[in-house]
Amino acid sequence: MKKISYILSLALAGAFFSGCSEEEIVFDHEQPAFEIKESSILLEVIAPKETTADAELYIAGAFNGGEEAAVGNMQWQLEKSTKVDGKWGIYLDPKTFVSGKSLADGYWFVSSDGGAERSALGEVVSRTDNFEVGTRNNIYVTHWKSYFDKAPEATVHDGYTVYLEDNSGWDATALYCYGTEEACGGWPGKLPDGTEKINGKTYKYFDLGADRAGMELTFIFNNNNGGVQVENFDCLKKNVINKNIFFSITAESAEAVDVAETRYFYVLNNQGWDGVSLYTWGNDNEFFGGWPGTGTTGKTVTIKEKTYQQIPIPDAAVGQLVNAIFNNNGAGEQTPDLNIEAIENHDYYILIEGKKAYEVNPQNPSADGEETPDPTPSEPGYSIFVQDNSGWG
Known part of the structure; x- marks a missing residue:
């Protein structure tokens, strides 16, 4: 009885898998997006993910004079499907092809803002499939030329x-x-x-x-x-x-013009701490995180031969009252509160000295607003002594 049940199970399983193998799997983006026309070749193009919402797509090749003739010409512009996302279509009538050319002579697709299509390895694409009229044909575009363009290097500025x-x-x-x-x-x-x-x-x-x-x-x-x-x-x-x-x-x-940019506290650490963090409190918000707060980014700026460390200001803190406590990364030393009634939309320069924090002007970065004296002793000078017998007051 067990043997019969086993054979029956195998037969049913075989019938199940046999039925599955005969059913073709069709992905959503492969679903028909346009109606077939008996007198035209229908190309349905699955565009790459980097295709922008405003892009215009064209077909170009020997059959229509190439990119220079095709791009901007509505006759060769693909229509964006309203039924299938990411799919575009075009009807081609071989009677309109120039110089007796056909698709077999080479064709490719072009994006108005991405350039001509490219292979997965960035190579130039020229297709030679020659389709019959009255057929629908799915075509995948892997990438546009812009996908492989090297991003321009960021401009580096010295200061503001x-x-x-x-x-x-x-x-x-x-x-x-x-x-x-x-x-x-x-x-x-x-x-x-x-x-x-x-x-x-x-x-x-x-x-x-x-x-x-x-x-x-x-x-x-x-x-x-x-x-x-x-x-x-x-x-x-x-x-x-x-x-x-x-x-x-x-x-x-x-x-x-108002352009959003990250603002920073620039800290001149004259305290000799190995590292600096900033903790703030006020209005029930710890904008710089829990104790000991946010540390420096590792980037520095040098102004008049003095080096400042950088701590980013969260966008949410701008306009808010904060009490700022600078500390040595939670290692036991900290400054008293530095009260800022409302963080303004600009950078701040902070001097840490004598275990206190001061907001300073980097033109005169000292606690009393005067230029910090140069600790290097000056060269010895001379004194003039006068014996005064003039009788003047």
Whole structure:
């Protein structure tokens, strides 16, 4: 009886697996997205994941004159499916092919913002499949050319930077500034150090240099001494250099631009601690985490030969009251509370000295606001002694 049951089980299992093997598995993105037309070749293209929402896709090849003729021509533009995500389609009528060419002579797909398609190894793709009219054909595109493009290296700045969205129309734009000093040189100032793309927008930039941190500067944009300048707008006046500054100008106006950036506490550790952490309390929020708080990032900035360590300020802390306690990474030493009524949207410079924390200007980083004396003894001088017999008072 057991033998019969075993044979019967095998037979049923065999029938089950046999039935499964005959059923073709069709993935969602392989589902038909467009109707077949008897007089056309239907190509249904599964686009790669990096395809952007606004991209336009085209087919190009010997049969239609290549990319130069195809891209921008609606006749060769693929239609995005409304039924199947990530799928595009195009109907091709061989009667419209040029010079007696066919798909067998080579074709490929092009994205308006990603470039021509590429293989998994980044190689140029030229397909030679020659399909019949009245058929539907699924085609996978692995990548676009942009997938393999090397990302541009990040621009490295020495200190703070003035960024400019320049709508002036001038042939050349210079930046002059005055206040603590002429930080961009004498009139008409300096030309941009380069351009940089931030949040999709291209800015001209003027590096101020690390030693300008803490200065107060007023800016004048001009057409490189050509007789036209933008000045006397409030946003250009008396800017404290404790963050990157963004402006947008026309030939007649200027306005500040708000661009979100991470702010930092820059700490001058004259206490001799091996490491520094920041803990804050107030308004029932530990913005820098539980004790001992947030440590330094490992990055430093040198201003006037003094080296500051960097602690990032969480976005949630900006605008909030905090009581700041700097400590030696929880190893037993700490400063008394440094009260900040509301963290403003700029960087802060902190001196730790004598087990106390002081907010300082990096131009004069000392507890009393004066330049920290140089501990190196000066060269010996001379004294003049006078025997006074003048009778003067």
